[in-house]
Amino acid sequence: MKGKYYPEPFKIKMVEPIKILTEEERLKKIEEAHYNLFYLDSEDVYIDLLSDSGTGAMSTEQWAGMMKGDEAYSGSKNYKKLVSTAQNIFGYNYIQPVHQGRAAEKVVMPIFLGPGKYAISNMHFDTTRAHVELAGARAIDCVVAEALDTETYSPFKGNMDTKKLVELIEEYGAENIGLIIMTVTNNSAGGQPVSMENIKETSEIAKKYNIPLMIDAARFAENAYFIKTREKGYEDKSIREIVLEMFSYAQLFTMSSKKDAIVNIGGLIGIKDDEELYEKVKANTIPLEGFVSYGGLAGRDMEALAIGLEEGIDYNYLKYRIGQMEYLASRLDEANIPYQYPVGGHAVFIDAKKLLPHIPYYEFPGQALAIELYKEAGIRTCDIGSFMLGNDPDTGKQLESPFEFTRLAIPRRVYTQSHLDLVADALIAIKERAESIKGYRITWEPKILRHFTAKLKPIE
Numbered sequence: 001m002k003g004k005y006y007p008e009p010f011k012i013k014m015v016e017p018i019k020i021l022t023e024e025e026r027l028k029k030i031e032e033a034h035y036n037l038f039y040l041d042s043e044d045v046y047i048d049l050l051s052d053s054g055t056g057a058m059s060t061e062q063w064a065g066m067m068k069g070d071e072a073y074s075g076s077k078n079y080k081k082l083v084s085t086a087q088n089i090f091g092y093n094y095i096q097p098v099h100q101g102r103a104a105e106k107v108v109m110p111i112f113l114g115p116g117k118y119a120i121s122n123m124h125f126d127t128t129r130a131h132v133e134l135a136g137a138r139a140i141d142c143v144v145a146e147a148l149d150t151e152t153y154s155p156f157k158g159n160m161d162t163k164k165l166v167e168l169i170e171e172y173g174a175e176n177i178g179l180i181i182m183t184v185t186n187n188s189a190g191g192q193p194v195s196m197e198n199i200k201e202t203s204e205i206a207k208k209y210n211i212p213l214m215i216d217a218a219r220f221a222e223n224a225y226f227i228k229t230r231e232k233g234y235e236d237k238s239i240r241e242i243v244l245e246m247f248s249y250a251q252l253f254t255m256s257s258k259k260d261a262i263v264n265i266g267g268l269i270g271i272k273d274d275e276e277l278y279e280k281v282k283a284n285t286i287p288l289e290g291f292v293s294y295g296g297l298a299g300r301d302m303e304a305l306a307i308g309l310e311e312g313i314d315y316n317y318l319k320y321r322i323g324q325m326e327y328l329a330s331r332l333d334e335a336n337i338p339y340q341y342p343v344g345g346h347a348v349f350i351d352a353k354k355l356l357p358h359i360p361y362y363e364f365p366g367q368a369l370a371i372e373l374y375k376e377a378g379i380r381t382c383d384i385g386s387f388m389l390g391n392d393p394d395t396g397k398q399l400e401s402p403f404e405f406t407r408l409a410i411p412r413r414v415y416t417q418s419h420l421d422l423v424a425d426a427l428i429a430i431k432e433r434a435e436s437i438k439g440y441r442i443t444w445e446p447k448i449l450r451h452f453t454a455k456l457k458p459i460e
Contacts, residue, residue, distance in 0.1 A: 003330025005417045006323030009316045013060065020046050021378055030374055034455035035440055037370055037380050046378030047419050049408045052346045053218075054100075054258035054265060056412030059311060062263070062304040069300030072293075078302040079293040085306040086268060089240065089313065090217075090247045094271040094278040097305070098289045099296030101218055101256025104267045105131035107284040108254055111277070112178040112212060113137035120168055121181035121216075122160040123147075123188040126388055128181065128216060130449050133393050137178060140168060147189040148402055150340045150351045155230040156195040157340070158186030158223075160202045174209040182250065183216040184223035188384060190405065191219070191325075191344020193226035196234065196245060203249035215247060217255040217270075222345030225318040239313045252277065259346065261308035262412050265301055321345070324410055324420065331424035337431055346409055349384065350427065353404035356437055361386040361400045363439025363459055369406040369430070372437055377426035381406050388451040 021029065021044060033039035037050060048055065070076040079097065086095040098104045105128055113119060115136035124132065124139045132139040144161045146154040160182065169177055182202055186192045206213040224242040227234050234242055247253065251274065257266035269285075271278045282292050289296040297305070311317065325343040332339055338351035352365040359365040366385035373379040382388075385404035392399055408423060430437070438459045445454040 003327050004323075005327045006320050008413075008416075009314075009320050010059070010413060018046055019043065023375070026375055026378055030371060034443070035367075035371055035458065036451075036454060036456060037374060037382060038452050040374070040380060044378075045374075045380040047415065047423060048380050049347075049410060049423070050380045050382050052259055052409040052411055053256060054263070055414065056258075056262045056264075057414050058262060058264070058304060058308070059413075061311070062307045065303040065307050066300040068303055069298060071299045074291055074293050076293055076299045076302065078299040078306070082302045082306040085309050086270065089243060089309055090253070090270050091244045092247065092253075092270040092272045094273075094275070094281075096269040096271075096278070096281050096285055096292065097295035097297050097302060098267040098269060098285065099265060100258060100267040101216075101254060102127040102131065102267075103289055103296060104254035104256070104269045106134075107281055107288055108214070108252070108269060109135045109137075109179075111280050111284070114178070116176060117178040118168075118172050118176055119179045119181055120165060120177060122158060122183055122194065123186050124181065125183060125187045125216070126449060126451070128183070133448065138393070141188075142168060143186065143189050147186070147192060150190070150338060150354070150403075153342055155342075156193055156198060156226070158184070158189050158192035158194045158344075159198040160194070162198070162201050162205060165202065165205055169205070169209050169211070174211060177209070177211045180206045180211050180213045181216055182213060183218075184246070185219045185226070185345045187219070187344075187346075188403070190340030190349040190403070191222075191347045192340070193223045193230070193345065195231050196227050196242070197231070199246055199249050212252065213250045215250045215253040217247075217253040217268075218259045219345055220246065220255070221260040221312045221318060222322065224313070225315070225322060226345065228315075239315055239318065243313060247272075257305050257308070259412075260312040261305050262312055263301065263305050263308045266297055266305040268305075321412060324415075327417065328408070328410075328420045328424060331421065332427065335424070335428045335431065337427050340403075340405065348408045348410075349403075349405040350408065351404070352385065352406050355431065355434055358435065359437070359439040361404060362398050363441065364404075364456075365439065366404045366406045367456070368437055368439050371440070372430050373406070373423075373426055376430055377422060379423055379426055381408050383407075383451060387454075390448075390450050
């Protein structure tokens with residue numbers, strides 16, 4: 001029995017045609033792309049689930065707002081609106097726009113991190129880990145053990161393991177921990193949420209050891225929705241109230257606004273009340289991103305972002321948004337296809353380690369499944385596993401990820417129930433021939449963030 005599909009809280013005003021290649025054409029395209037889905041042209045993809053970052057559909061209000069773009073180099077009215085909106089939502093005094101999330105990390109990380117320093121997170125995502133390492137520091141993941149069991153229900157699998165956090169601080173020395181990073185939702189663990197109780201407890205530990213707590217806020221609204229629907233005591237609180245409490249426990253945040261603010265470009269840095277830190281952020285922003293009142297964004301983009309921040313915390317929108325994940329998961333349940341259960345906020349993470357147990361981690365089962373989805377139905381997804389994790393920065397040896405996921409990231413306000421049914425049908429077809437699927441080897445790779453540009457070949 002299929003799960004209930006929660007209806008869209010909007011109607012469609014404009015459509016974008018998409019084409020479907022033949023199987024023969026898809027086989028040729030993926031070979032030409034060196035078996036790396038990032039190399040595919042978007043016009044050769046039927047359903048694009050590569051990322052939910054910047055791929056959402058903006059609203060009529062956002063498009064109308066873009067016509068109000070004030071493109072002044074300094075003092076744009078759109079900048080003032082964006083700052084005011086973000087201050088009201090997050091409760092922070094200082095807001096700095098940047099062009100996207102990794103730009104925020106590039107500005108912030110060198111302030112706190114350097115050689116001999118460590119960043120501890122419930123789980124670092126790819127660009128966060130990269131910027132920790134680019135600053136000369138090392139990234140340590142500290143997610144709860146429940147996250148590693150993809151089959152058993154736990155409402156907040158994204159949580160920080162606070163007992164282990166204390167042990168790590170004691171082991172490495174508080175003076176050597178430059179940042180504690182709370183990623184909400186926890187993308188690398190399967191888009192899993194973090195509870196308010198866990199955020200608060202992590203904050204208390206950070207204060208005890210005098211270590212700054214930073215929130216990676218890319219999917220803050222989806223996390224707030226899970227707190228409202230899963231955590232006792234928050235049932236009657238609004239998303240806005242929950243967001244204010246979440247951020248009250250941290251000193252700063254970085255944010256890719258291309259997710260929960262539903263824009264195609266944009267990012268934010270927020271600082272609660274530390275004026276000295278804000279001055280350091282401004283000093284880094286100007287040479288890296290542009291003057292403080294635009295931070296690499298056009299005025300029209302800041303206007304769309306200010307509107308999107310408000311739209312992204314609407315409860316009915318979030319219910320539909322999470323409902324899409326739950327519907328797709330219900331189709332997978334019918335077919336006994338393994339995934340990180342329960343589903344997260346922005347994606348369904350297929351457990352490729354369980355679906356393709358014959359492929360070892362160093363032959364990248366998550367990537368192998370992603371390639372099969374493109375071959376089967378023109379669906380583009382990505383690996384969240386050992387292929388993405390890469391090599392140890394000190395030894396150069398391939399790291400083994402605790403997860404071998406193929407992430408089906410659902411763009412916001414883009415695809416319909418029929419599209420999700422096609423994705424489910426493709427996975428069911430792949431499951432029937434799973435034993436015949438082979439792994440891949442890398443023929444070329446860069447040193448950092450290799451999964452974007454590495455080249456692969458199938459194991460013969």
